[in-house]
Amino acid sequence: MGSKPSVLIITGNGLNCEAESQAAWERSGAVVRLIHLNDLLASAAILQDHQALMFIGGFSYGDHMGSGLVMGLRIRNALRAELSRFIESGGLILGVCNGFQVMIKIGLLPGLDGDYFSQRLALMQNDSGHFRNDWVELKFESNSPCVFTRGLDEMSLPIRHGEGKVFTPDRRVIEQVEKAGCVACRYTHPETGEPTNQFPWNPNGSQHAIAGLCDPSGRVFGLMPHPEAYLLPENHPAWSFDRLTGGLPRERLGLQLFRNAVDYMCGSG
Secondary structure: OOOOOEEEEEEOOOEOOHHHHHHHHHHOOOEEEEEEHHHHHHOHHHHHHOOEEEEOOEOHHHHOOOOOHHHHHHHHHHHHHHHHHHHHOOOEEEEEOHHHHHHHHHOOOOOHHHOOOOOOOEEEEOOOOOOEEEEEEEEEOOOOOOOOOOOOOEEEEEEEEOEEEEEOOOHHHHHHHHHOOOEEEEEEOOOOOOEOOOOOOOOOOOHHHEEEEEOOOOOEEEEOOOHHHOOOHHHOOOHHHHHHOOOOOHHHOOHHHHHHHHHHHOOOO
């Protein structure tokens, strides 16, 4: 496969998913460097030494001013030039949960018309008004250019968030997002397999049942569910039952999203 691609994972300030995120990338064939946000802001050019960047889950700055807001503002103000250069050079960016929220606040998603620094969408409080810790069913959109979701159909993934509702009052923005194929995955009903706004299958009331978005290039991707928390069949709450009945297909593990990205970076995607 040649030299392993290098992934930079931002840590610190309340973020707490670095161990499982690092394991996901390394199991997929990448090498990982962890860097505290303050260190990255002080040496922004480090970003160019890597092929992928990950915004992980957790509660950056305690999310006291809204999920991802403070981290998003710091990054947009200090890293705009380096992020632009990184995206233009073909780098991949992944954001999970709080990382997705940060990317929305920065404007990296949906990245319409090549504008990665204007916020077009919001991730609002769940319609239930409560933090939700559960598993959801996802369906990946075959017409999406998303590098991370290529060849995937359905997947179960865990969610744990209080603010995950994708929302905009501007229907034109949602129409642009849909037309550009920026919806990479949606929440579905487990019985029908169809996108749903019904709670608890759609855990937050997201418009158009959106669970994850990519930019029009497919190289910038964020989602609320946690693929890094489903690296082994035993991570699933029904793993013992599934083992007795034949087991879950390994291609449905969250690990596959990372493998797709590594394959792409290695030139085989």
